[in-house]
Amino acid sequence: MASRVAVTVNGAAKTADVEPRLLLVHLLREVLGLTGTHIGCDTSNCGACTVLLDGRPVKSCTMFAVQADGREVMTVEGLAKDGQLHPIQEGFHEKHGLQCGFCTPGMMMTATALLQRNPNPTEDEIRWGISGNLCRCTGYVNIVEAVKYAAEKLRSTPAGAGGRS
Amino acid sequence: MASVAHGMGHSVKRKEDARFIRGQGHYIDDIKLPGMLYLDIVRSPYAHAKIKAIHAEKALAIPGVLAVVTGKDLEKYGLAWMPTLMSDKQMVLPIDTVLYQSQEVAAVLATERYLAADGVAAVEVEYEPLPVVVDPKKALQPNAPVLRQDREQKNNHIWHWEVGDKAKTEKAFREAEVKVSQDIYIPRIHVASIETCGCIAQWNPVESHLTLYMTTQAPHAIRTVVALVAGHLGLAEHKIRVISPDIGGGFGGKVPVYPGYVVAVAASVLTGAPVKWIEDRMENIQADSFARDYHITAEVAAKKDGTVTALRAKTIADHGAFDAAANPSKFPAGLFSICTGSYDFKSAFAEVDGVYTNKPPGGIAYRCSFRVTEASYMIERMADILAHDLGMDPAEFRMKNFIRPEAFPYTSPLGWTYDSGNYQAALKKAMERIGYAALRKEQAEKRKRGELMGIGISSFTEIVGAGPSHTFDILGLKMFDSAEIRVHPTGKVVARFGTKSQGQGHETTYAQIIAHELGIPEDDIAVEEGDTDTAPYGLGTYASRSTPVAGAAGAMAARKIRDKARKIAAHLLEASESDLEWERGKFFVKGSPNRAKTIQEIAFAAYTNHPQGLEAGLEAVSYYDPPNLTFPFGSYICVVDLDKGTGVVKVRRFVAVDDCGNIINPMIVEGQIHGGLTMGLAPALYEEITYDDDGNIRGGSFMDYLLPTAMETPRWELDKTVTPSPHHPLGAKGVGESATVGAPAAIANAVVDALWHLGVRHIDIPITPWKVWKALRDRGVTE
Numbered sequence: 001m002a003s004r005v006a007v008t009v010n011g012a013a014k015t016a017d018v019e020p021r022l023l024l025v026h027l028l029r030e031v032l033g034l035t036g037t038h039i040g041c042d043t044s045n046c047g048a049c050t051v052l053l054d055g056r057p058v059k060s061c062t063m064f065a066v067q068a069d070g071r072e073v074m075t076v077e078g079l080a081k082d083g084q085l086h087p088i089q090e091g092f093h094e095k096h097g098l099q100c101g102f103c104t105p106g107m108m109m110t111a112t113a114l115l116q117r118n119p120n121p122t123e124d125e126i127r128w129g130i131s132g133n134l135c136r137c138t139g140y141v142n143i144v145e146a147v148k149y150a151a152e153k154l155r156s157t158p159a160g161a162g163g164r165s
Numbered sequence: 166m167a168s169v170a171h172g173m174g175h176s177v178k179r180k181e182d183a184r185f186i187r188g189q190g191h192y193i194d195d196i197k198l199p200g201m202l203y204l205d206i207v208r209s210p211y212a213h214a215k216i217k218a219i220h221a222e223k224a225l226a227i228p229g230v231l232a233v234v235t236g237k238d239l240e241k242y243g244l245a246w247m248p249t250l251m252s253d254k255q256m257v258l259p260i261d262t263v264l265y266q267s268q269e270v271a272a273v274l275a276t277e278r279y280l281a282a283d284g285v286a287a288v289e290v291e292y293e294p295l296p297v298v299v300d301p302k303k304a305l306q307p308n309a310p311v312l313r314q315d316r317e318q319k320n321n322h323i324w325h326w327e328v329g330d331k332a333k334t335e336k337a338f339r340e341a342e343v344k345v346s347q348d349i350y351i352p353r354i355h356v357a358s359i360e361t362c363g364c365i366a367q368w369n370p371v372e373s374h375l376t377l378y379m380t381t382q383a384p385h386a387i388r389t390v391v392a393l394v395a396g397h398l399g400l401a402e403h404k405i406r407v408i409s410p411d412i413g414g415g416f417g418g419k420v421p422v423y424p425g426y427v428v429a430v431a432a433s434v435l436t437g438a439p440v441k442w443i444e445d446r447m448e449n450i451q452a453d454s455f456a457r458d459y460h461i462t463a464e465v466a467a468k469k470d471g472t473v474t475a476l477r478a479k480t481i482a483d484h485g486a487f488d489a490a491a492n493p494s495k496f497p498a499g500l501f502s503i504c505t506g507s508y509d510f511k512s513a514f515a516e517v518d519g520v521y522t523n524k525p526p527g528g529i530a531y532r533c534s535f536r537v538t539e540a541s542y543m544i545e546r547m548a549d550i551l552a553h554d555l556g557m558d559p560a561e562f563r564m565k566n567f568i569r570p571e572a573f574p575y576t577s578p579l580g581w582t583y584d585s586g587n588y589q590a591a592l593k594k595a596m597e598r599i600g601y602a603a604l605r606k607e608q609a610e611k612r613k614r615g616e617l618m619g620i621g622i623s624s625f626t627e628i629v630g631a632g633p634s635h636t637f638d639i640l641g642l643k644m645f646d647s648a649e650i651r652v653h654p655t656g657k658v659v660a661r662f663g664t665k666s667q668g669q670g671h672e673t674t675y676a677q678i679i680a681h682e683l684g685i686p687e688d689d690i691a692v693e694e695g696d697t698d699t700a701p702y703g704l705g706t707y708a709s710r711s712t713p714v715a716g717a718a719g720a721m722a723a724r725k726i727r728d729k730a731r732k733i734a735a736h737l738l739e740a741s742e743s744d745l746e747w748e749r750g751k752f753f754v755k756g757s758p759n760r761a762k763t764i765q766e767i768a769f770a771a772y773t774n775h776p777q778g779l780e781a782g783l784e785a786v787s788y789y790d791p792p793n794l795t796f797p798f799g800s801y802i803c804v805v806d807l808d809k810g811t812g813v814v815k816v817r818r819f820v821a822v823d824d825c826g827n828i829i830n831p832m833i834v835e836g837q838i839h840g841g842l843t844m845g846l847a848p849a850l851y852e853e854i855t856y857d858d859d860g861n862i863r864g865g866s867f868m869d870y871l872l873p874t875a876m877e878t879p880r881w882e883l884d885k886t887v888t889p890s891p892h893h894p895l896g897a898k899g900v901g902e903s904a905t906v907g908a909p910a911a912i913a914n915a916v917v918d919a920l921w922h923l924g925v926r927h928i929d930i931p932i933t934p935w936k937v938w939k940a941l942r943d944r945g946v947t948e
Contacts, residue, residue, distance in 0.1 A: 021279070030278075035195035036188015038413070040359040041446035045867035048359055076188030089186040093178060096836050100668030101185030102192065102360045102413025127875040134867070136359050136414050137668045139839030140875040 010078030212860020360413020383705025499535030619919025630713025663703010684750025812938030845908020
């Protein structure tokens with residue numbers, strides 16, 4: 001009783017025959033081999049599995065793969081283009097926004113969506129925006145700084161360049 | 166741009182980030198081996214029950230489910246029980262009785278992850294519930310059900326431990342002008358690193374070789390434990406390779422051996438296939454090692470002028486069903502004896518009784534060096550209670566009682582020799598930074614208006630870097646640590662350590678230590694950890710021991726290399742060794758700075774032109790046995806505002822002044838403190854695991870075990886003082902856990918400070934809105 005699912009992942013068309021109960025996160029990790037998206041809980045609280053679905057952040061442990069049929073998924077592996085880091089990746093490195101790295105991909109995806117909605121967020125807006133993602137290492141201070149760094153960099157980059165020239 | 170050697174004291178950006186920000190970390194669940202099977206675990210719904218029968222038929226009927234493993238199966242191989250680090254034993258899978266909810270009952274092996282879960286759902290277990298004991302005080306009563314029927318001793322008492330001069334302390338209390346006493350409960354919590362635990366066991370039957378990929382903070386110790394526990398099955402230490410891949414947070418939760426690991430190894434040996442076991446979050450919180458659960462009665466004796474004289478503490482420690490705390494072997498209560506803290510007590514006596522209950526085992530896994538948070542929280546709460554009782558300002562009280570800077574090295578009444586400290590300087594700095602006097606004024610004004618604002622101080626002393634071999638061992642393994650440095654002919658370095666980073670940034674900081682000592686750029690140094698086939702033997706990363714012990718080993722190994730490099734340089738420069746001077750990165754002839762050889766030139770010569778009589782190559786190993794522990798310290802000041810209507814505590818400001826001795830990487834140290842503070846905030850206000858009378862866990866998932874998000878976490882304000890450790894080769898002390906240890910008392914003290922004038926002496930953590938609201942309502946302040 002496999003179902004055919006067709007998704008665009010990081011710009012590339014992918015198809016797979018999957019069980020209807022297969023979670024999106026397992027499609028990404030186990031079927032497509034994109035292990036940058038992590039699993040940190042089973043109750044949709046931690047956000048480690050966050051990916052963008054048609055540009056909006058979703059917790060991929062809380063969706064079936066078949067629900068993503070015909071849609072576009074972006075994962076951490078899709079942030080950098082042509083070897084050039086996305087500003088949010090730069091921000092996390094420059095501002096020491098990560099320690100163990102496990103929450104980092106989900107946190108960066110959430111932050112990327114936040115900055116698309118709100119290119120110039122206040123600190124409170126950043127904190128609210130990432131409050132669906134748990135980090136156990138950093139105390140969030142430097143994650144907030146990383147998001148601010150990315151916001152500034154994205155604003156100073158010509159529109160449409162997506163932060164990468 | 167040419168690479169440079171930054172060395173100590175520089176905020177070098179992390180080398181490990183490159184893979185993590187690209188989603189290319191290599192965590193346990195990212196590893197997939199050909200033919201790999203999946204293990205999932207059936208867990209008990211009861212806290213205490215007889216297992217009458219386990220019916221596997223329906224599970225085995227599912228295509229892809231290969232086996233259902235029970236305790237009786239493991240018993241045939243002598244694996245139904247395993248030893249703990251604390252001279253106790255623990256069930257791997259039960260033969261006939263379960264002792265806590267979510268305990269492992271059976272394991273299902275299948276070809277796919279989802280099929281293993283299907284198998285778990287299809288296994289039917291018949292239980293006969295037994296009386297449950299969740300309260301350790303009730304567990305000690307004579308009529309309590311005896312939980313551990315396997316023991317000869319027929320009660321629930323595990324051990325009694327005591328330290329200090331009891332007679333002298335009792336005399337001091339008899340003669341005391343002032344005494345305070347307080348019952349303090351430090352609740353059970355869980356580290357909940359965002360990555361859960363797991364492993365892949367890969368047995369090669371032809372070679373009798375086991376590769377064990379495992380989320381472990383101590384891979385070498387695990388290898389030895391596996392050899393000792395399963396030696397009778399043909400597992401020998403030279404044919405066991407433990408690989409600890411990238412770890413998504415450890416905080417102590419990845420030190421213990423959990424039953425899932427053992428069953429995975431057994432399943433791989435029996436099937437010849439690789440077996441993966443990855444726990445889910447609820448399994449992680451409900452069954453893995455917890456922390457704390459200390460019921461303390463603390464007493465302080467003092468003079469009327471506020472000078473403390475004696476400390477007495479009596480504790481009941483709830484260890485759950487097995488004593489599986491990962492303490493050093495001679496320390497059943499960890500380093501709780503640091504409980505005299507930063508104060509110059511003349512006498513002290515502490516005793517702890519370990520008790521079994523129907524709860525999961527553990528005790529110390531929460532970013533805390535062996536019960537130091539319990540000790541620090543207790544003494545810092547008592548300091549505030551006594552100060553308030555005497556009508557003294559808590560800052561003035563601390564200043565009066567601190568160990569004087571000139572008293573170091575200071576020997577505490579409970580036997581520790583503190584290496585160095587300047588507690589007055591740290592508190593003074595924190596008070597200036599936060600504007601202490603102005604805050605007290607504001608508080609007084611607000612109190613007149615009926616507003617509730619509190620200021621809390623915590624001036625903690627940490628004890629880390631376990632530890633000296635005369636005192637510290639785990640299962641007899643001395644708690645040294647190690648570094649091996651290989652300088653290749655082109656001057657590039659591979660360095661391997663016996664520790665294992667879980668986010669602390671060792672690939673960067675260890676490279677900085679070597680860069681500091683040898684002048685080789687950090688970019689030219691690759692740091693490796695976590696593979697027992699390549700790294701030298703070490704006891705691992707926990708209890709803030711990496712910098713104090715393995716970092717010291719790195720410095721000592723680098724100095725051995727420098728000693729050999731001097732001989733080679735003398736040969737190349739045709740000078741005597743004593744005529745050479747070292748300047749970071751090169752030796753030169755005294756008085757002739759142009760006659761020099763760089764470390765890279767020397768490295769090349771070590772392989773191409775080494776002097777006769779000297780071995781070729783440029784490598785060194787150091788096994789560092791620290792002469793003492795290190796004693797980081799700090800002063801934290803917290804300001805809270807309380808909402809009278811809801812009882813919500815808002816942390817308005819939090820200033821943390823830390824002193825961890827000399828700093829390797831300020832950026833990483835600040836990151837460690839940010840994280841530690843947040844793990845101090847968490848138990849102070851949010852996190853707690855409790856059980857109902859039937860032993861059902863409350864707080865067993867992220868739905869109701871509340872990790873702080875970015876919304877609850879304040880913007881931490883950091884500052885520092887620097888008091889080097891006199892005995893560490895780099896003067897460093899370690900910092901990973903200081904903030905976790907120091908922060909809870911600052912927050913609790915602030916809340917009680919806001920309520921003291923209403924007659925509130927103490928509120929146990931976590932200080933939830935309900936507790937605050939109830940305290941206010943009971944005193945008629947709110948409705």
